[in-house]
Amino acid sequence: xxxxxxxxxxxxxxxxxxxxxxxxxxxxxxxxxxxxxxxxxxxxxxxxxxxxxxxxxxxxxxxxxxxxxxxxxxxxxxxxxxxxxxxxxxxxxxxxxxxx
Amino acid sequence: xxxxxxxxxxxxxxxxxxxxxxxxxxxxxxxxxxxxxxxxxxxxxxxxxxxxxxxxxxxxxxxxxxxxxxxxxxxxxxxxxxxxxxxxxxxxxxxxxxxxxxxxxxxxxxxxxxxxxxxxxxxxxxxxxxxxxxxxxxxxxxxxxxxxxxxxxxxxxxxxxxxxxxxxxxxxxxxxxxxxxxxxxxxxxxxxxxxxxxxxxxxxxxxxxxxxxxxxxxxxxxxxxxxxxxxxxxxxxxxxxxxxxxxxxxxxxxxxxxxxxxxxxxxxxxxxxxxxxxxxxxxxxxxxxxxxxxxxxxxxxxxxxxxxxxxxxxxxxxxxxxxxxxxxxxxxxxxxxxxxxxxxxxxxxxxxxxxxxxxxxxxxxxxxxxxxxxxxxxxxxxxxxxxxxxxxxxxxxxxxxxxxxxxxxxxxxxxxxxxxxxxxxxxxxxxxxxxxxxxxxxxxxxxxxxxxxxxxxxxxxxxxxxxxxxxxxxxxxxxxxxxxxxxxxxxxxxxxxxxxxxxxxxxxxxxxxxxxxxxxxxxxxxxxxxxxxxxxxxxxxxxxxxxxxxxxxxxxxxxxxxxxxxxxxxxxxxxxxxxxxxxxxxxxxxxxxxxxxxxxxxxxxxxxxxxxxxxxxxxxxxxxxxxxxxxxxxxxxxxxxxxxxxxxxxxxxxxxxxxxxxxxxxxxxxxxx
Amino acid sequence: xxxxxxxxxxxxxxxxxxxxxxxxxxxxxxxxxxxxxxxxxxxxxxxxxxxxxxxxxxxxxxxxxxxxxxxxxxxxxxxxxxxxxxxxxxxxxxxxxxxxxxxxxxxxxxxxxxxxxxxxxxxxxxxxxxxxxxxxxxxxxxxxxxxxxxxxxxxxxxxxxxxxxxxxxxxxx
Numbered sequence: 001x002x003x004x005x006x007x008x009x010x011x012x013x014x015x016x017x018x019x020x021x022x023x024x025x026x027x028x029x030x031x032x033x034x035x036x037x038x039x040x041x042x043x044x045x046x047x048x049x050x051x052x053x054x055x056x057x058x059x060x061x062x063x064x065x066x067x068x069x070x071x072x073x074x075x076x077x078x079x080x081x082x083x084x085x086x087x088x089x090x091x092x093x094x095x096x097x098x099x100x
Numbered sequence: 101x102x103x104x105x106x107x108x109x110x111x112x113x114x115x116x117x118x119x120x121x122x123x124x125x126x127x128x129x130x131x132x133x134x135x136x137x138x139x140x141x142x143x144x145x146x147x148x149x150x151x152x153x154x155x156x157x158x159x160x161x162x163x164x165x166x167x168x169x170x171x172x173x174x175x176x177x178x179x180x181x182x183x184x185x186x187x188x189x190x191x192x193x194x195x196x197x198x199x200x201x202x203x204x205x206x207x208x209x210x211x212x213x214x215x216x217x218x219x220x221x222x223x224x225x226x227x228x229x230x231x232x233x234x235x236x237x238x239x240x241x242x243x244x245x246x247x248x249x250x251x252x253x254x255x256x257x258x259x260x261x262x263x264x265x266x267x268x269x270x271x272x273x274x275x276x277x278x279x280x281x282x283x284x285x286x287x288x289x290x291x292x293x294x295x296x297x298x299x300x301x302x303x304x305x306x307x308x309x310x311x312x313x314x315x316x317x318x319x320x321x322x323x324x325x326x327x328x329x330x331x332x333x334x335x336x337x338x339x340x341x342x343x344x345x346x347x348x349x350x351x352x353x354x355x356x357x358x359x360x361x362x363x364x365x366x367x368x369x370x371x372x373x374x375x376x377x378x379x380x381x382x383x384x385x386x387x388x389x390x391x392x393x394x395x396x397x398x399x400x401x402x403x404x405x406x407x408x409x410x411x412x413x414x415x416x417x418x419x420x421x422x423x424x425x426x427x428x429x430x431x432x433x434x435x436x437x438x439x440x441x442x443x444x445x446x447x448x449x450x451x452x453x454x455x456x457x458x459x460x461x462x463x464x465x466x467x468x469x470x471x472x473x474x475x476x477x478x479x480x481x482x483x484x485x486x487x488x489x490x491x492x493x494x495x496x497x498x499x500x501x502x503x504x505x506x507x508x509x510x511x512x513x514x515x516x517x518x519x520x521x522x523x524x525x526x527x528x529x530x531x532x533x534x535x536x537x538x539x540x541x542x543x544x545x546x547x548x549x550x551x552x553x554x555x556x557x558x559x560x561x562x563x564x565x566x567x568x569x570x571x572x573x574x575x576x577x578x579x580x581x582x583x584x585x586x587x588x589x590x591x592x593x594x595x596x597x598x599x600x601x602x603x604x605x606x607x608x609x610x611x612x613x614x615x616x617x618x619x620x621x622x623x624x625x626x627x628x629x630x631x632x633x634x635x636x637x638x639x640x641x642x643x644x645x646x647x648x649x650x651x652x653x654x655x656x657x658x659x660x661x662x663x664x665x666x667x668x669x670x671x672x673x674x675x676x677x678x679x680x681x682x683x684x685x686x687x688x689x690x691x692x693x694x695x696x697x698x699x700x701x702x703x704x705x706x707x708x709x710x711x712x713x714x715x716x717x718x719x720x721x722x723x724x725x726x727x728x729x730x731x732x733x734x735x736x737x738x739x740x741x742x743x744x745x746x747x748x749x750x751x752x753x754x755x756x757x758x759x760x761x762x763x764x765x766x767x768x769x770x771x772x773x
Numbered sequence: 774x775x776x777x778x779x780x781x782x783x784x785x786x787x788x789x790x791x792x793x794x795x796x797x798x799x800x801x802x803x804x805x806x807x808x809x810x811x812x813x814x815x816x817x818x819x820x821x822x823x824x825x826x827x828x829x830x831x832x833x834x835x836x837x838x839x840x841x842x843x844x845x846x847x848x849x850x851x852x853x854x855x856x857x858x859x860x861x862x863x864x865x866x867x868x869x870x871x872x873x874x875x876x877x878x879x880x881x882x883x884x885x886x887x888x889x890x891x892x893x894x895x896x897x898x899x900x901x902x903x904x905x906x907x908x909x910x911x912x913x914x915x916x917x918x919x920x921x922x923x924x925x926x927x928x929x930x931x932x933x934x935x936x937x938x939x940x941x942x943x944x945x946x
Contacts, residue, residue, distance in 0.1 A: 005882060007820070010783050012878035014790055014809075016871045021794035022756055023867035029845055030794075030802050031753075036837070037790060037806065040813055043829075051820045056899050056908050059825055063905065064913075066832055067920045071927035073837045077844045078934035084848050085937075092752050099750025753863075760870050767877050771884075 007048035014041035028080050028090040032073075039069050104160050105168040108187040111150040111197065112236045118146025118229035126222030133222050140212035143225030147208050147232050151201035157194055165191070169242045169306070176245070183303060188242035191631055195437060196239035196369055199444050203361045204232050206593045210452050211353040213589035214459065224264065228357070231257035235362050239369060244293050244303040247370070251289065251334065254363045255282040261358065262350035274346040281343040285333015292326035295319065309376050317381060324384040327374065328391070331367025336418050337395045337425055342698050344418055348410040352455030355410060360417050360451050361444035368424045368440055372433045379431065382532040389429020389525070393540040393547075396422030398696060400550035404557070405678075405693040407482045409454045412558050416506070417447060419547060423521055426544055430537060432524030434631045438608045439521060442505070442513035445604045449502040449597035454480075456495040456586040456594065457488060457562060464569070467582040473575040482561045482674060484572060489563040491583035494591040496563045498598040503559045505601040507552035508658045516605035518548060519654045523610075523642070526650055530641050545657060552661035560669035568674075612647045779819055786812035799845050803838060810834045822900035 014037060021034030043062045050058025084090050122139055125132045132139070167190035176183045208228060215224050234253025241247040256279075263275030297303055299319060300311045315323070331337070336344040336359075347359050358364070371378060371388070378384055396419045403415035420443050427436035461479035468475045477484050489496040505512040508519065522544050529537040567580040585591065608628060642650075668677040682689040694700075747754075789809035796802045810833050817826035898904055909917060 006779065006783075007816070008882045009879065010786065010816070012875060012882065013787055014813075015878065016875040017787070017790040017794060019760060019874055020867050020871040023753060023760065023870065024864055025794065027799055027850065029841065029848075029850075030799060033802060033806050033841060034794060036833075037793070037809065040810065040833070043825075044813055044816065047817055047820055047822045047825060051822065051899065054899055056904050059822055059900065059905060060908050060913055062825055063828065063909070064916060064920060066828060067924065070832060070837055071924050073840060074927050074931040075934065077840060078931035081844065081848070081935045090848065090850065095752070096750035099748060757866070757870070760874070764870065764873055764877065767881075771877065771881060 004048060004052050008045060011041045011045040011048070014038075014044070026091050026093055028083070028092050029077075031092065032076055032080070036069065036073065039065065104157055105170045105187070105189045107153050107157060108170055108189050108240060109172055111153050111201070112187065112233065112240060114150050115146045115229045115232040115236065118143055119226050119233060122222050122229060123226035126226060136216065136221050137212070139222045139225050140208070143229055144205060144208040144212065146229050147201055148205040150232075150236070151198070151205050154194065154197045154201055157189065158198065161189075161191065161194060171242075180301070181297070183243055183245045185246060186242040186304075187240040188305065189240070192369075192372060192437070193240050195441065195631065196365075197236060199365075199441055200232065200235050200239060200362050203444050203448050203597075204228075204235075204357060206596055207353050207357045207361075207448060207452070210356075210455075210590050210593040211351075213587045214353055214455055215351065220264070224261075224351070227257055227260050227264070228353075231261065231358065231363075235366070238366055242304055242306070244296065244305070244308070248286075248289065248293065251330075251366060252286060254358070254366065255279060255286065255334070258282070258347070258358050258363055261354040262347045264350055264354065268349075271349040274343075274349040278343040278347050281340045282333050285330040285340055288326040288333075289330030292323045292330065295323050295326070305373060308374070312377050312380060315377075315380070320377065320381045321384050324374075324378055324381060325387065327370060328384075328388055331371055331425075332391065333367075335364045335367030335421050335425070337367070337391050337422060338398070339698075341395060341399070341418050342695075342702065345411055345414045345695075348408075348414050352410070352451055352458065355414070356448045356451035356455070359414065360447040364417065364421055365424075365440045365444070368421070368428060368436055371425075371428050372437055375433045378428070385429050385431060386533050386536060387429070389426050389528070389537065389540050392422045392425025392427070392429055393543045394422070395419070396426060396547045397543050397550070400547045400554065401692045402695050403554045404550065404681075405689065408478070408480045409457065409482055409485075409558060409562060410451070410480055412482075412554065413447070413450055413454060416450075416551065416555065419551060420447070420506070423518065423544065423547070426525055426540060427521040430521075430525045430528035430540075431531075432521060432527075434628050435517065435520040435524050437631055438628075439517035441607075442517040442601070442604050445513055445597055445600040446502040446505040449498055449594060449601055450506070452590070452594055452597065453495050453499040453502065456492065456590055457485065457499075459586055459590075460488070460492055460495075460583050461485065463584065464576075464579050464582045468576060468579060475573050475575050477569070477573070482558070484569045485562045486568040486674070487564065487566040487580070488583065491580065492563075492585050494585055494594060498591075498594040499563065500559060501598040502601050503555045506555050507662060508548055508654060509552075509662070510655060511602075511605060513601050513603070513605035515654070515658075516608045516610070519651055520608065520610060522548070522654060523647060523650050524640070526646075527640055527642050545653075548654065549657050549661045552658045553665050556662055556665035557669050557674075560665065561674040564669070565671055565673065610647070610651075612644045775819065779816065782812045782815040782819070785809075786816070799850055800842065803841050803845060806841075807834050807838050810838065820900070824900060824902050824905050 018034045018038035018041060021037065022031050025031050025034065043065055046058045046062045046065075050056065050062075080090055083095065087095055089095075121142055126139070167188060169186055169188045171184040171186035173185055174182060175185045208225070211224065211228070215221055218224065231254060234250045234257055236250070238247050238250025238254060241250060259275045259279040262278055263272040266272045266275075293303060296308060299314050300308055302308070312320075329340075333340040344359055344364070348355055378388070399415045399419035399422060403412045403419065406412045406415065420439070424436045424439050424443075427433070427439065458479050461484070465475065465477065465479060501512070505514040508515045510516075522541060525537060525541040525544055528534070529541060531537070567583070569576045569579055668680075682693075691697075786809050789805045789812060793802045793805035793809065796805060811830060814826045814829040814834070817823075817829060
């Protein structure tokens, strides 16, 4: 197989891109999607280690992470819909009531 | 002695128990406060039982017994400084303990009758017990720090008891004055302790007295001077004596116990305890003697002009304490301690007797008021008294006995102790600074003359002649019939103390008296033998002939003074004779009457400048600097608040920034540490 | 041969990711993310994790991203401004932090290479359905059941959060 480093390096790059996306974008849904990207990169790390060590438990962990991500996506989007209903916008720079 | 030393902590702790019981139960329950006999009983027993224990120790102890120490527990342990709560039992501390508990128990018993009408009866006895506890700590301590604890404790109790009737502003001012002047002395004492610790490394008396060779001559002088200043504060010598006359504002029992018999003798006790230390420096000894002598004569001259009986007795106390310091300065520690013992007897008797007189005069005033007569007078002022010997016979007789004792007429107690002091002062005239000591001896003789004179003026003025109140107040005619003797609880104590004043001197018969008759050297000076082991005395170099001459000289001086006083005051012509004296002495009498303006000098020279300084400088400092600092702190907080405001934007992305930043830092820590 | 496929998929994944974060249109972002997920699924296949590759496409790409697209289109949002049109402090700082994160991660990776054991011959067995199923339902049966409950809770929660208020509902809804 390819050197483990490459897979991990790729995962690191994807994670970084996800971080930059979270810090930069204004749209709440896009921020959420960047968070999904970060989760995905971690999955990649886990699978590459699982292959390297010939241990199935890594892939089990990815499986569960996937399930959790699904649940989280559902709930998160429901929250975003609720926020949209109250504020008529999903622009995070306009939602700052927590200031007080 | 080490077998008996276990009794010592009990002696100290039983008065503390008395304080706690009377104090706490009195605070807690109304009904307890009304059980005056119970309170008085507890209070008196709390002092009487330690007295019995001390007597037991006295029987067990011989004049050459070794000192014994007992340590209860380690009090302070800081670096290489350790101090225990430990007590030392030796002849000196036992003598003081006997005086404190013995005279103390008698005065407690007296107070049951004297304070019977007072509201805060329970508080009074609680404070008295606390005082005895502190005083016993002072005399039985085996290290200077515990002694200082007792020292401060008696100062505190003095404050509490002088200002006992605290609702009267003048009385609480007197208490404050006592405490503040004591404080000055305490400060000096504290510095002396620091210096001693620096040289010796320990504050235990054993270590200090064993290590006297470690001090340089300068150190001895300075430390001794500081201890002396402390002693002048506590024992009312120049320059810190001015609180004692004001302290008469407290109840008479307090004056008797604290300001005659016990607290004021603590200075003398300390110097006696440190006698090997003091003996190193002749200059120091001279200083002590000079202060003592001058205090004695100054106080005696002031007492000559006063009419308030307690004031006269207060100045008399200062004068007698001056005598004791004169003895200390002449190297006669045994004589000083002997005078402490005899003075406790007759001075307490005099004070309690005056209490009895004041009690009677108060009663007259009350009776007159009950009849609706608006007569106001000071019940302590001699000018309203006179002729009381017919109405207060027991008081008169005991007062007379005590006066004879203080005047130094043999064979009563005062004669032996005072004579010994004067003799040792004359003896010191043979040694270093001899000429000065002769001068001091001369002052001492004059003071002895004055003592006898003014004390008999007091006695004759109060008890002889006729009752003067009706002469001063028209409405008080016939009020003499209201005078009555005090109850048994009070007069019994007076008789006990009078008895001690008669026989108390026999523990210190000078050896040469007996030696002259038996032809050999005799050793009948019991107290001399007793205390010899714990103090370092100067050698007695006088020949027997000189000693006899001095003895008779002292007797003649005293008798002349009594005779003169009888001629001038014996028929009760108090004010007339006083006027004659003041005319004869003119300006001198004026100076005496104004107490040499000591209070005024302190007021103008120290008090007022301090007050002005604090008003001008400290008030400004307080406003500008301290308030400014506090405001600055507030401004700082406000500034940081306005900065941190920008962190709380309410925007999720800002917080996400923070999270990422935190993660970076944590990973950094994990990777590189 | 393998390396070429890997480079292909990797480039695709990274390009899709960058595209996702820079795209103005929200729908475009979502589609870029789908592309990214499929590329990662391909890489899973390279790693011989067959089951996970398929599950990734099915669940992540097929269900979650469809959900995202539903919501995007439901909310009918207008386009954002172009990301790079204004060079504000936020972008620079974010980029800077991203670089630091990347640096730390790469450092961590580089300091641990060479310490791992060699790949063994059993690899092929690891990623199959049988082996995963075997582990899931024998060892991890409890987490599976808990996950089931979690998903139920998520559904209920989502329903609750997103429903309209009762008073807003028309009678025949």
